[in-house]
Amino acid sequence: MAGRLVSWLPVRPRTAVALALLFIVALVVAIGRLVGGEPEPMVPQGQTPVSTVDPSTGNDSVVDLQPSPTPKQAATGPEVVGAATVFAQNWIDHERSAQAWRDALVPLCTKALAAELSGVDPASVPADRITGVATTEVHADASVDVIFPIDVGKLRLRMVLTSGRWLVDGIDWERQ
Numbered sequence: 001m002a003g004r005l006v007s008w009l010p011v012r013p014r015t016a017v018a019l020a021l022l023f024i025v026a027l028v029v030a031i032g033r034l035v036g037g038e039p040e041p042m043v044p045q046g047q048t049p050v051s052t053v054d055p056s057t058g059n060d061s062v063v064d065l066q067p068s069p070t071p072k073q074a075a076t077g078p079e080v081v082g083a084a085t086v087f088a089q090n091w092i093d094h095e096r097s098a099q100a101w102r103d104a105l106v107p108l109c110t111k112a113l114a115a116e117l118s119g120v121d122p123a124s125v126p127a128d129r130i131t132g133v134a135t136t137e138v139h140a141d142a143s144v145d146v147i148f149p150i151d152v153g154k155l156r157l158r159m160v161l162t163s164g165r166w167l168v169d170g171i172d173w174e175r176q
Contacts (some may be wrong), residue, residue: 048121048147051126056174058126074089079166080144080159080161080166081098081136081146082159083108083159083167083168084134084146084166085130085134085147085148086108087105087109087157087168088130088134088157089130089135089169090105090108091105091125091155092125092127092128092130092150092155094125096120096122098120098121098122101122102114102117102118102120102122105168108161108167109168109169110167110168110169112169113167113168113170113171126152126153126173127150127151127152127153127173128151128152129150130148130149130155131149131150131151132148134146134147141161142161142162143158143159143161144159144166145157145158146159150173152173152176153173153174153175153176154173154174154176155171155172155173156171156172156173156174157171158170158172
């Protein structure tokens with residue numbers, strides 16, 4: 001039956017299919033407008049929309065106006081800097097065997113970092129000396145970065161408080 005319908009049209013079959021699709025799209029749009037209802041009114045530029053919130057109801061936002069507590073002063077105390085300094089001095093001292101170098105570092109770092117250091121060659125350490133005073137960046141009560149100026153840039157040690165001891169959990173350095 002569809003073949004007869006297309007055959008009496010003075011158009012090619014592809015054109016008939018395109019016209020049929022166009023008719024279907026127009027029909028869907030017309031039904032959507034009838035069923036969809038009226039669109040939201042546009043607010044002219046410069047005017048604010050009318051609020052539908054009752055101002056007498058409570059505030060349900062999650063904004064906390066109380067400041068968050070600052071990390072404890074112990075996080076920047078001499079214990080964390082002292083532990084980082086001992087590690088940094090041992091890390092820079094790469095004029096010894098790989099085993100002796102790792103043996104000096106392992107008691108000062110976390111198990112995860114000790115595992116990462118197991119294959120490191122101390123000859124790859126870029127620095128030869130610490131050239132200034134360490135600074136700290138506190139991330140949390142138990143997480144601090146200690147930054148040392150070294151002869152080739154900056155050495156950054158991520159310190160974490162584990163079982164009452166400050167241990168190195170990450171090593172990073174930046175070239176100058």
